[in-house]
Amino acid sequence: MSTIIPLDSDKDLVARLDRIPVWPYRTSVLWVIGIGYLLAFFDITNVGFALPVISKQFHIAASAAAIPITASLLGYILGSYVNSTFADARGRKVAIMSATVLFTVGSIACAASFDLTWLIIWRFITGMGIGAEIAAISAYVGEVSPAPIRGRYTGWANVFAFSGFAVVPFVALALVPHFTWGWRGLFFVGALGGLTLFWSARMPESARWLLAHGRVAEAERVIMEAERVAINKTKGVLPEPIILAGETHSQEFPTRALLKNPYVGRLVLLLLIWTFMYLSDYAWLGLAPTFLVDKGYSLTNSIVFLLVTGIGYPVGALTAAWLGDRFERKYSILVGILVWVIGLIVIGVIPTPIIIYIVGFVLSAALTFFFPLLYALTAESFPTRARASGVALTDGVGHIGGALAPILAMGAYVAFGSQGFMVAFLYMAATGLVSALLVPFGIKATRQSLEVVDDDTTLTTSVS
Numbered sequence: 001m002s003t004i005i006p007l008d009s010d011k012d013l014v015a016r017l018d019r020i021p022v023w024p025y026r027t028s029v030l031w032v033i034g035i036g037y038l039l040a041f042f043d044i045t046n047v048g049f050a051l052p053v054i055s056k057q058f059h060i061a062a063s064a065a066a067i068p069i070t071a072s073l074l075g076y077i078l079g080s081y082v083n084s085t086f087a088d089a090r091g092r093k094v095a096i097m098s099a100t101v102l103f104t105v106g107s108i109a110c111a112a113s114f115d116l117t118w119l120i121i122w123r124f125i126t127g128m129g130i131g132a133e134i135a136a137i138s139a140y141v142g143e144v145s146p147a148p149i150r151g152r153y154t155g156w157a158n159v160f161a162f163s164g165f166a167v168v169p170f171v172a173l174a175l176v177p178h179f180t181w182g183w184r185g186l187f188f189v190g191a192l193g194g195l196t197l198f199w200s201a202r203m204p205e206s207a208r209w210l211l212a213h214g215r216v217a218e219a220e221r222v223i224m225e226a227e228r229v230a231i232n233k234t235k236g237v238l239p240e241p242i243i244l245a246g247e248t249h250s251q252e253f254p255t256r257a258l259l260k261n262p263y264v265g266r267l268v269l270l271l272l273i274w275t276f277m278y279l280s281d282y283a284w285l286g287l288a289p290t291f292l293v294d295k296g297y298s299l300t301n302s303i304v305f306l307l308v309t310g311i312g313y314p315v316g317a318l319t320a321a322w323l324g325d326r327f328e329r330k331y332s333i334l335v336g337i338l339v340w341v342i343g344l345i346v347i348g349v350i351p352t353p354i355i356i357y358i359v360g361f362v363l364s365a366a367l368t369f370f371f372p373l374l375y376a377l378t379a380e381s382f383p384t385r386a387r388a389s390g391v392a393l394t395d396g397v398g399h400i401g402g403a404l405a406p407i408l409a410m411g412a413y414v415a416f417g418s419q420g421f422m423v424a425f426l427y428m429a430a431t432g433l434v435s436a437l438l439v440p441f442g443i444k445a446t447r448q449s450l451e452v453v454d455d456d457t458t459l460t461t462s463v464s
Helices: 010-018 027-057 067-090 092-111 116-144 147-175 182-200 207-212 216-234 254-258 263-294 299-309 312-323 329-349 353-380 384-396 399-415 417-441 450-454
Strands: none
Touching: 010 207, 010 216, 027 067, 027 092, 027 116, 027 147, 027 182, 027 263, 067 092, 067 116, 067 254, 067 263, 067 384, 067 399, 092 116, 092 182, 116 147, 116 207, 116 353, 116 384, 147 182, 147 299, 147 312, 147 353, 207 216, 207 384, 254 263, 254 384, 263 329, 263 353, 263 384, 263 399, 263 417, 299 353, 312 329, 312 353, 329 353, 329 417, 353 384, 399 417
């Protein structure tokens, strides 16, 4: 039996937070989150740029080239779930810090790799840290942001995150083609995320998490400081709080809470969306340099292609931050995924340099437009007592799709011979399309208090 904690002051405190119209914390909080996020995302794709050289130095067969990518994604699944359970039990701040330690240590060890086995082991550890970081930050930003600007600041956090994608080709171009140790340097850059640990301890804990664990006095201190910062920023009086639904808190195991209505329906839907999306996008993110090299482009040219197209990453994330709270999120996500699908088909059918430059830019922008919004929607779909676990069991476990993506895409590429390039891209488009068809069945949560979304009377799905 779970123990229900009566907290009569919850609604008042949450209403005081949700009425704030600006980011109510020091700007340094967003910078610490952002830089840690940037370097975690840097670590997601750097292995793809390193693999062509690693394969030669370690004498790896083409069939084994995707194994380090798969290992990191399997690590992502485990790290996301274990650390998220920890985050729901012990707090968002400590979970972000532990995740940073994992991907930092893993990146340093990858840089020191001396054979394929060592690389696989430490890419698994790195993946654990990346998955843990994304789940913890998604829960944290969703909870500490006032309702009217939740989408905007989830978007801003992801501007940093996806800038990590954009930075990788620049660093790879400077290191990988010119130095035998260049790929090691690429991994070492990803370890710089550990520097954020010096400032992470100063971040405020999530007031919602504190309330969920009965720490009302601490939650009130966090919210009072947020109000003080907001008043200084606006130079005026804050709006009156609007008291809405309160959230029921319990001390049951987080995953157990998600296996009840309405959350189990949301859990299954979002798991399917994430799984099919990762079947699509990780094939592009992990194997694009390899596909382009095998298509006849040099390693340098393939990196330059992805460097130019990678400029679209921050562009898409900035657009998400701008539009994140203007339209219902699930419909914005749908549009972004459809653009992604069309772009993949075009590159697969017409892989000329100019098409790769232009459409690759559009792909990058589309990807980083809908991903922040999907992260926001996922975190919004679950209660505070199990929010990080909900993200882990959807985005995290969905990385099974990501783990399979390089294997399936490479299998299609090899099996279809001269048509393999086109078939691999059509595979990416088809799996992305499945996600697009599922998204409209998600909840509507834009600009609503998380406590209203959490209300058990809320429908699990909505297509209206």
